[in-house]
Amino acid sequence: MKIISSPLELKNYLKNKNQTIGFVPTMGALHEGHISLIKKAKEQNALVVVSIFLNPTQFLKGEDLDKYPKKDEADKKICELSGVDVLFFPQVEDIYGVDEVSMLAPKVRGYVLEGASRPSHFNGVLTVVMKLLNIVNPTRAYLGKKDAQQLNLISLMVKQLFMDVEIVPVDTVREKDGLALSSRNIYLTPQEREEALKIPSSLRRATVMVTRGVLDSKEITSDMREILAPLEIFYVEILDREFNRLLDVEIGNTIILVEVKVGTTRLLDNIWL
Ligand code: AMP
Numbered sequence: 141m142k143i144i145s146s147p148l149e150l151k152n153y154l155k156n157k158n159q160t161i162g163f164v165p166t167m168g169a170l171h172e173g174h175i176s177l178i179k180k181a182k183e184q185n186a187l188v189v190v191s192i193f194l195n196p197t198q199f200l201k202g203e204d205l206d207k208y209p210k211k212d213e214a215d216k217k218i219c220e221l222s223g224v225d226v227l228f229f230p231q232v233e234d235i236y237g238v239d240e241v242s243m244l245a246p247k248v249r250g251y252v253l254e255g256a257s258r259p260s261h262f263n264g265v266l267t268v269v270m271k272l273l274n275i276v277n278p279t280r281a282y283l284g285k286k287d288a289q290q291l292n293l294i295s296l297m298v299k300q301l302f303m304d305v306e307i308v309p310v311d312t313v314r315e316k317d318g319l320a321l322s323s324r325n326i327y328l329t330p331q332e333r334e335e336a337l338k339i340p341s342s343l344r345r346a347t348v349m350v351t352r353g354v355l356d357s358k359e360i361t362s363d364m365r366e367i368l369a370p371l372e373i374f375y376v377e378i379l380d381r382e383f384n385r386l387l388d389v390e391i392g393n394t395i396i397l398v399e400v401k402v403g404t405t406r407l408l409d410n411i412w413l
Contacts, residue, residue, distance in 0.1 A: 141216075141219060141220045141224055141225065141226070141227055142225065142226045142227070143216065143226075143227045143229055144226060144227070144228055144229070145228075145229050145230050145231060145234060146230070146234060147230060147234055147235070147271075147275045150189075150226070150228050150275055150276065151275055151277075153226070154187075154189070154226070154276065154277065157187060159185075159186035159187045160184070160185040160186045160187065160279040160280070161185055161186075161187045161188075161189060161276065161277070161278040161279050161280075162180075162181030162182065162184055162185030162187070162188045162189070162278060162279065162280050162281075162282060163181070163188075163189045163190075163191070163272070163273070163276045163278035163280070163281045163282065163305075164177045164178050164181050164188070164189070164190045164191070164281075164282045165190075165191045165193075165268075165269060165272050165281065165283075166190060166191065166192055166193075167192070167193065167194050167195065167208070167323065168192040168193075168194060168209075168210060168211060168212070168215050168323070169208070169209040169210065169211050169215070169323035169326075170192075170211070170214070170215045170218045170219070170323075171313075171321045171322075171323065172313045172321055173284060173286065173312065173313040173320075173321040173322070174190075174218075175218065175222055175313075176310055176311070176313050177282040177283075177284060177310050178190060178219070178222045178223075178224060178282075179222070180282055180308065180310055181280070181282050181308075182222075182223055184280060184308070185278075185279060185280060187225045187226070188223065188224050188225050188226075189224070189225065189226045189227075189228060189276050189278065190219050190224045190226075190227050190228070191227075191228040191229075191230075191272055191276070192212075192215055192227065192228070192229050193228075193229075193230055193235065193268065193272070194208055194210070195235075195264060195265070195268040196232060196236075196264075197236070197242070197263070197264030197267055197268060198261050198262075198263075198264030198265045198268065199261075199264070200258055200259075200260060200261060203258075204324070204327075207327075208323070208324075209323055209324075209326055212229075216229075228272075228275070228276070235268065235271060240267075242263060242267040243263060243266035243267040243270050243297070244263055244266075245262035245263050245265075245266055245293060246293070246296065249289075249292065249293060249296065249383055250262040250263070250293060252289075252383075253289050253374075253375050253377060253397060253399065254289050254374070254399060254408065255289070256374075256375070257374050262289075262290070262293050265290055265293070265294070266293060266294065266297050269294050269297070270297065273298075273303065273305055277305075278305055279305070279306065280305065280306045280307075280308050281294075281305050281306070281307055281308065282308050282310055283307060283308070283309060283310065284309075284310050284312060285309050285310060285311055285312055285410070285412060286312040286320050286322070286408070286409065286410070287408070288395050288397060288410045288412075289383070289397075291307070291309055292382075292383050294307060295307045312409070312410075314340065317337060317340075318337065318340030318341070318344070319333070319336055319337060319339070319340060320339075320340070320407075320409045322407065324405055324406070324407065325407075327403070327404070327405040328402060328403065328405055329403065332402045332403040332405070335371065335402050335403075336402045336407055338367055338368050338371060338400075339368070339398055339400060339407060339409045340409065341367050342363075342364040342365075342367040342368050342376070342398060343364075343396060343398065343409060343410070343411045345363055345364060345367055346360050346363070346364055346396050346411065346413075347411060347413065349363065350389050350391070350413055355388040355389040356387070356388055357378040357385075357386055357387055357388060357389065358387075360378060360389065360396070361376045361377070361378060364376050364396075364398065368398070368400055371400040371401065371402060372400060372401040373398075373399075373400050374399040374400060374401070374406070375397065375398070375399055376396075376397070376398050377396070377397050378394060378395075378396050378397075379394070379395050379396075379397065380393050380394060380395075381393050381394070381395060381412075383395075389413060391413055392413075394412070394413040395410050395411070395412050395413075396410060396411050396413065397409075397410040398410065
């Protein structure tokens with residue numbers, strides 16, 4: 141596995157490869173969720189590039205940038221064992237200068253759900269993803285459905301800016317008890333880890349209701365809120381795949397999204413029905 145930290149060196153290295161490139165952008169502290177993106181990229185491309193970059197511009201003041209888990213050596217091993225061809229491991233100065241050009245998230249879809257409580261978060265996400273896609277120039281980029289709003293906004297950027305990359309959504313990987321894997325799960329105390337199970341429970345309840353024929357969004361979200369109590373709820377929403385609110389679940393076109401605070405940790409999850 142080649143490890144490269146300079147954007148220009150990586151661009152040069154990939155320039156004349158003439159092979160399909162699968163790209164997996166991450167912020168490190170890799171887990172089975174990331175590994176499933178890498179596996180999918182390997183299945184569908186000749187070359188796999190993973191980036192590990194803790195992107196400062198997507199964190200707001202007072203958020204967990206400084207305490208975000210760093211596992212550089214373990215991450216390198218995981219990438220190597222997963223068959224990654226190139227690991228892009230830049231420093232902040234390799235990616236950002238001063239007085240920068242940057243991306244703006246769309247005024248509506250960038251400021252609902254997670255964007256409502258984290259204004260400017262998605263500006264940072266879109267800016268770094270734009271930079272990374274321009275550096276790697278991949279055939280396909282692999283993104284987790286767990287971060288559904290991020291996936292939606294990146295897909296929108298690629299479409300609206302006529303970019304030449306296929307975005308491939310990947311299913312959420314969960315622990316045996318249903319909790320979605322997240323680098324932030326290590327912040328949870330054992331008791332908070334238990335409390336966090338209310339998230340997959342609420343999503344399971346929604347699924348059961350839908351399979352029993354209950355499609356009314358209000359009815360479903362109110363049951364979910366009951367299960368999630370007393371956790372602090374940022375949102376429980378039932379949207380279509382374009383992120384418009386749905387009064388009734390439309391099977392095959394629905395995402396049910398939840399974000400809550402457990403202790404001091406924000407956790408998000410969703411199901412696609
Ligand atoms: P992160 O390192 O948290 O920025 O995540 C990097 C990529 O991994 C994003 O596309 C995430 O959506 C995806 N991801 C994170 N957690 C999971 C999971 N549990 N299952 C599948 N993909 C995930």
